[in-house]
Each structure stands twice: as structure tokens, then as C-alpha cells.
Amino acid sequence: MVEERGTSVSKPPHETVAVVVVTYNRADLLVGMLDGLATQTRRPDAVLVVDNASTDHTREVLDARTDLPLRVTHSEENLGGAGGFHLGLRLAHEAGFDRIWLMDDDVVPAPDCLERMLEHDGPCLMAVREDRRGHLVEKSAVVFDLRNPLAIRPKTDSVETRYRTRAAMPAEVPVQVVAFEGFLVHRRVVDAIGLPDPAYFIFYDDVDFAIRARRAGFPIAAVRDAVLVRQLDFDQQHALDTWKGFYMYRNLFVVHLRYGENAAVRLKPLLITLAVVLLSPLRGGKAEASNVIRAMKAARGMRELSPESRPGRAGESGERHFGP
Template sequence: MSKADMTQKNLAIVVVTYNRLQLLEQCLQKLEKQTYPIDSLIVVNNASTDEVTAGFLDSYTGSLPLTVIHNKINTGGAGGFYTGIKQAHQLGYEWIFVMDDDVFADSRCIEQLMAVAHPCMIAVREYKDGQLVERAAIEYNLSNPFYLNPKRQAVSDKYKNRDDMPATIEVDNVSFEGFMIKREVIDTVGYPEPKYFIFYDDVDYALRARKAGYSIKAVRDAKLIRQLPFDQQAAINSWKAFYMFRNLFHIHFKFGENVLVKNKPYLLAIGSIIVYGVKLRSWRTVKEVVKSILCAKRL
């Protein structure tokens, strides 16, 4: 590969979108203002049904070299990131930055990541008002069976303000909202697992990368602004609950470091059924918990 080809294959951005054209337009506008050159923008349109997203992408007139992948069916965030990362990797890009359409990159976000150039990195998220909301785990513990949640402490639990953070901090997991990955990691670890559909595909990938010997750094000065609030309770009260429970259980089955942790999902399921059934009378959630524990090992 010539030096010119290497330059042109340096950085690809992958954005996954579904029925959020207004956010997508603003997301791409922010990417167009990056101070670091972007060699390719790959947008995965996850079978949007709004009748406008596809047309916008097909007639894009912005400044970035755009490749559009129109999925025929909605494969969820997991399938979208699998498709986009696979495309960028097969095209030969050295660095791949992945994000949803509801996070906007500060103009120097990519520049700050590339100044660190660690094989696995994440940008640090905040809300529009500046509140730090980076939920990547400083500790993700799959060895202690007594921890109900393996995420022991998130970045935003330890640091209330961005200025309180060191320039970089090692984290145990990532979100695919602002994940930068070097080609060598994909060569070693492979692609994300699309079967998760939504939730925990990024956790799975981080655990696989760390198992392969790669550490992950959160880069303080690489800023992403999240446009929508996190609302876990709304997800639990919707069809998303199945994927949230199933995939969390599967993470324990797959990565649990001892027999007790590997079997903890059964206790978690029983506890969830008691809480959501007996206490909260949320029978829909109970149904999703039962279905998810029955499906988790077969994922």
C-alpha cells in the first residue's frame, strides 16, 4: 500500500441511525467540523421507516466522503455496528470511530483521541448542560457472585466534572457511543456480535478486547455531547426489557470467572421476578425476565 493510500485509509467514522433524521443531520454537521481529517463516513441506515432518512442520505451534499448502507431489516444497534465496523475494516481503515446518531462530537473530539492513539479508546460523554454522564465502568466485576450488578463504578460516579478527571483513565467496558478502535484489535478480536440486537454488544466487545490483552482508555478531552437522557426504567417497561435482561444474563454465562458467577443469572432472574411481580405488579416485565433467562444461554 502506498503512502497516499495509507493516508486515505487512516480514519473511518461509523454512524448507526434509525428514524431520527433531525438528530442525524446535526450529528453529521458536527462531524463535518472536526479538526482531524475524516477519510470516510459510513452511515448504516437500520431500515428506517420514516420515509425521509434514506432520501436524505442518498442525496447527501455535505463535505465528508459518505458511504451509505441501507439495511433491509432493522438489526438493532448491535447489528448496525457489526455491519459498519465490518465494512470499514474490510475497506482497510486503520482507525474506526463508532457512534449513534444522538451523540454530537465536539469539533476537537477526534483530534484529542488521535493525540493519545491508544488501540482502544472512548470519548467521554456529557449532557448538553455540561453534566458528565460517562457510564463506562472503571470496574466491571465478573468474579464476585455477591455483586448484583457487575458494574461497580462508572466514570461519572467517580468524577462529577470533566476537569476532575486525569487526562486518561483506564476503563473496563465501553459504549459504542464514541468508541475508537485500531485495526489490529479487530484483526485479533473480530467483529462485534450482532445477535445481541440492543444492549451489551459493546460490553461484550470490551471484555473480548481486554481478554486479548488490550486495555481501554477514556480520553478526558475527547468530548461527546449526548442529546437524549438515559432512561433505563422506560426501557425496562417496554419491549427492550427482554434484550436488557437476556443480554446481561448472557454476559454472566459467557464471561463469568467462576461457577458461582456463571450461574448467578438464575438468582438474578428469581430476584427480578419477585421485585417486578410481587412488589411492583409489573407482569409484563416478569414475562420478559422469564423469557430472557430461558433464551440467554442459547444466544
Template sequence: MSATPGARPETVAVAVVTYNRADLLRGMLAGLAALTRAPDAVIVVDNASTDHTAEVLAASDLVGLQVIRSETNVGGAGGFRAAVKEAHDRGFDRIWLMDDDVVPAPDCLAVLMSYDEDCLMAVREDRAGALVEKSALRFDLTRARAVKPKTAMVETTYLTRAAMPATVELENVAFEGFMVRRSVVAEIGLPDASFFIFYDDVDYAIRARRAGRRILAVRDAVLVRQLDFDQQHDLGGWKGFYMYRNLFAVHLRYGESPLVRAKPWLIAAGVVALSPVRGGPGEARNVLRALRAARGMRALPADSVE
């Protein structure tokens, strides 16, 4: 649905989080500068980077650039919370969340702003033009048998961008091209910083949908991802702890039956049982630590609620 003709043009702020990826950040800022519809502000949270991120930001002549320097690395979740709060407090009508490893097509923002919807998602492709949008068409928290709640996603359902309809309704998003209206933030609150990394975007999408908003992926809003997806191979490393903990937290918060809310214990038991032949002791330790930690995340933190 297009924006109402004659209405006051909405303002939009881009909310970016970066950490030690200065060269990627430079490319992303260049992409923002090339947009045919310029954003009204670009708010970058620098998560205590130790590379040349500060120099890249200082050298940028992007109009409306504001840098928030965090004294510690608060993760993507903490960074997005800070950026969204700043954009909300400054009164921008829409907030466009973006990582430092994506570059929008020149018309991406103009396409999104043409839709009169509270929650929108740009559609990602890789540098070769292949569709890599992993946002879920179905994120099932109703059935305990669905070991992985993401049971359908844009990439595997449509295979190519050309095969997509103009808009596709989503049940979760990534904070790489997600756009939300200020009115939604005022109602459901800020992203939950306690996630640190992973699933903060899923949590936010669930909150928006439970508040009655639909989320539309817009086929013609192109966002180019500069890195490959490889985080699924790190379940035995430090990222694996957060992947398991935050997946479990989502089930404990939003599972729609006692059996669904019991899935974290079943998953943990399965990972430990299989660890001698798959995953090893690192993954087994991660999943047990994650189970204990997720129990403390059943409720949304007070500072994430307006």
C-alpha cells in the first residue's frame, strides 16, 4: 500500500551498529550517501571499536551523521537499543535499522518509504545478486515438534527475487534493513539489549506482531550483503552460547504451550547426548550454560519498555 498522496512527508533516521569493521562501514556509509531519497539522519553506534572506525566516521561527509561512542561493546542488541532510542527521542517518524555489512541499492529507501506500513523489511541479496533473505515466513512457537521454529523463509521459498510477489508477510526479521515506525517503538518499547547478539531482532518482530502489526518484506527494496552467512558453524564457540541462550529465551517468553516452553530442555538433552559424535564438548558446555542463563530472560527487561 502506497503512502497517502498529499500527506506530510515522513522523516526517517537510519540506525547503524558497528564494531571493528571499518572498511565495511565505509562501504555502507557510501551506500547511504548514494541513496536517491536521503535519510534525515544517520545514527551510528560505535561499539568501542579498536580499529580505524573512528577515522572512517570522522572522514564521512554524510549529511545528518551522528556518532554515539559506547565505552564498552554492548553487542548488536545493545547498540540497536541505543540507536533506536536516540531516533525515537528525536522524533523521527521511521527508523531504519542496518548493520555495517550491508549496502542499500540507490532506490532502496525510496521504495520502502513509498509503503504506508508500520513495519517493513528490505530484501537482501549477496554480491552476485542471489537472494539470501533468511527472514521467516513461518516462525512456529505453537508446535513442540518443530525443533527449529523457522520452518519457512524467503530465500528457500522463492529461490529468486524475481519469483517473489511485490510484498511478502514475515513472522521474523533481521536488523539488516528492518524499518519500523516511531509509533510502534512507543507502543512496544526498545530492542532488548540483554540478547547481546542474535535473536534480538526475532524478539522485536514477535513483539510487533503481537501488538497487531504486520511485517512486509518489499521485493524491490534491495539490500546487498557484503559477507557470507557462516555463524551456524560456531555452535561450540562463544557465539554458540548466545545462539542457544537466545533461542531458548524466545521459547520461554513466547512459547504458546507448556510443551513448546519445554523445548529448550529437550534440545539441550539432545545436544549433550550427541556431543560425542557431533558438536563435541564445547557445544555441550554452551547448551547447558545457555539453558541456565535463558531461564533468567523469561520476562522483558524493564528498560526495554517505554
């Protein structure tokens, strides 16, 4: 059993907070996200935006924001969400901020979201998401099972499924994995475990980071009263036969190969691959079968954390390869 060494954080008189936002070709959603940051009752000390080579009017949106302490990085290539958060968190850590709030471009924090989060001392805190109708849609895993080989999906329980409504939640809910949508992390967690792994490109980089944090003894809590409004519906589960499906399968397999707690769990990716191929005529067809076969092959080469993400490398840029 891992000793939880991070259940509280000794706060200085004024903890500095940097927000890291990763965006790609969603300028209109980005406007709402930045509006939400601008109205925070506890203003962030800096907002670091990683623009993943957007081709829409994202640059114009960012240039017009004089109401926020923006620090913008325009990447020359699309680093993916994983590469963007790796870069943004590295820059915020290098700048010396005490806490770093990771944010996607399609969420809007309630005006008191950051203030409510900072009332809690945990090293890893998660804002609780709802949709535009006010329904709880927090999918952070309460149970992420990497021990039972019969758990086809390791996320067997989430905040959303366990509580159904925000009112039914306690003030803090221990969670095992999170999304990089409203995740607030203390810099000493980065000191101990390193940075998000950019090799994921998209999907599961946040899961990987959360598993590493918990295994290093840092608990994670979802904060009931920290409200984050998601502007888009969750629909990635319908994309398994698209280019996104490759990353969803590959990265799920990587998590099992890296963190599976026994040989049977580490064998699951192969069994899933066989099942998907056999069932492909009834569901995703040749496209999904091709995705899962390529994913299985690629995952074998990602059993180890990328060198640039390991502890002590937060100040080093290194050579980066983010694509497939």
C-alpha cells in the first residue's frame, strides 16, 4: 500500500496560480473559456495558452484579450492535447507557480470556481463538471481497476454514476483518475512525478498522470462546489472507427501495459484486440479493426514513460515526437 504523503499542502500567505489552456481551432469556444477566467473572484496570476497551430481566428481572439495576464505560445505544429499540456505545465513549473490549473478550451469555470478549489488543501484537486443544463457530467473515475482482468473497461465507477447530482456529493470525493479539464495540481507533485507524457498525443495523458500521482502518494479529490460548465457533449465513444479510435485504443493499451497490476491485466490489450477484430463485421468494420491492430503494435513500443516526462526533467525541453 502506498503511503499518502500529500493529503495537505502547507499554504504560503499567497499561493500563486497559473492556468494552462490548450486550444486548437476552437476560437469561439475559447472566447467563453477566457471570459470565465476573467470573471474569477480569485483571479489567476497568469494564463498560459498553448495554441496548437490553429488555423482559425484563435490568434485574433488571444491578441484582443487585454483583461487577462496572458502568456501565449503559438506552436508551429499540432502537439495534440498531451503535447500541449506537457509544454504548458513545463512552462508554468519553470516560472515557479505554486499551483497549476489545467484547462481545456471548451469548458467555462463558474465565477467562484478557483476560489472554491483553493479552500481545499489537497495537492491534486478536480473541479466538477456539469453540462449547460446543469446536469452532473463529471466522469472522473472513483474506481479505475487495473487489477481485475475481467474489468473490460477499467473505469468501473465515476462521480457521475455514483452520485447522479451535485447535491448528493460530499464536499470532497476521492477519485482515481481525472481529466485535464479543471485539474489543479501543486508544483511539488510535478517535482515528484514529472510531466504529462506527450507521446499519448490525445487521450489518456491525464489518466497516466493521475495514476503516477496516486502511486507516488498524492491523493486526488473532486471538489463539489467548484463548478465547471462543459460546452460540448461527450461523444468520443462513437469515434472508434476514425483516426481518433487509433489513439483511444493505443493509449488505453499503454495504460494497461504500464500500470497493470498483474500479468492477466497486462494481457488484456491483446484479448481486446482479438475481440474487436472478430466482432468488427457487427460494429466498426474494417476501419475499427485496422485501428485496434495498429494500436496494439504501437502500444508495445510505449511501455515506458517518455524521457522528457520523467521527474527532474521539467526544466528540459528535449527532442519531442508527439504523433503516431
